[in-house]
Amino acid sequence: MEYRFLGKSGLKVSALSFGSWVTFGDQLNVDTAYDCMKAAWDAGVNFFDNAEVYAGGQAEIIMGQVLKKAGWRRSDLVISTKIFWGGTPQGGGRPFKQGPNDHGLSRKHIIEGTDASLQRLGLDYVDLIF
Numbered sequence: 001m002e003y004r005f006l007g008k009s010g011l012k013v014s015a016l017s018f019g020s021w022v023t024f025g026d027q028l029n030v031d032t033a034y035d036c037m038k039a040a041w042d043a044g045v046n047f048f049d050n051a052e053v054y055a056g057g058q059a060e061i062i063m064g065q066v067l068k069k070a071g072w073r074r075s076d077l078v079i080s081t082k083i084f085w086g087g088t089p090q091g092g093g094r095p096f097k098q099g100p101n102d103h104g105l106s107r108k109h110i111i112e113g114t115d116a117s118l119q120r121l122g123l124d125y126v127d128l129i130f
Contacts, residue, residue, distance in 0.1 A: 001044025006078070011127060013078050016040075017047035020059040027055075034066045041072065051082035052117050060120035068122060079121070080128035083113040 002015040018040040020033075028036070037048065050060050060081065067077070086103035101108050114129060 003046075006128070009128075011078055013047040014045045016043075016045055017049050017080075018045050019049040020063055021051070021054050028062070030062055030065045030069070033062050034069055037063075037066050038070065041070070046076060047078045047080070049080045049082075050117075050121070051085070052113050052120075053082070053085035057116075057120050060117055064120060064122035074123070078127045079123065080130065081114075081117045081121070081126050082130055083110055083117065086113070 003012045004015055005011070006013045018037060040048075048063065050063050052060065054060070067074075067079075084103060084105060086109070102112075103109060110129075114126075117126065118124065
């Protein structure tokens with residue numbers, strides 16, 4: 001696998017990343033998601049992407065369960081997520097009710113959305129938020 005610097009961040013990421021938009025949530029269970037992510041990992045992928053809105057938060061929950069099951073060193077991974085659309089702390093799926101500050105790029109939502117994503121992923125930090 002080829003690795004490239006991610007902008008000026010100093011992070012080296014695999015040329016290909018693994019995203020969970022259409023593969024996680026109601027479409028896959030944890031075991032199948034594990035098989036997909038392990039195949040990517042075995043091919044050299046170290047960059048895994050998610051978003052608070054994917055499957056109403058379920059995608060982050062599943063990815064977090066896979067990361068825990070796999071036992072990969074956190075320092076070997078680059079994990080990204082996206083904040084804007086809103087999600088639910090417990091990954092309640094859609095539809096979910098949103099208040100006026102539960103989405104967007106306000107300081108409030110960026111902080112609360114990041115905290116909720118970390119909770120769903122079961123991680124202490126993510127490497128990239130966009």
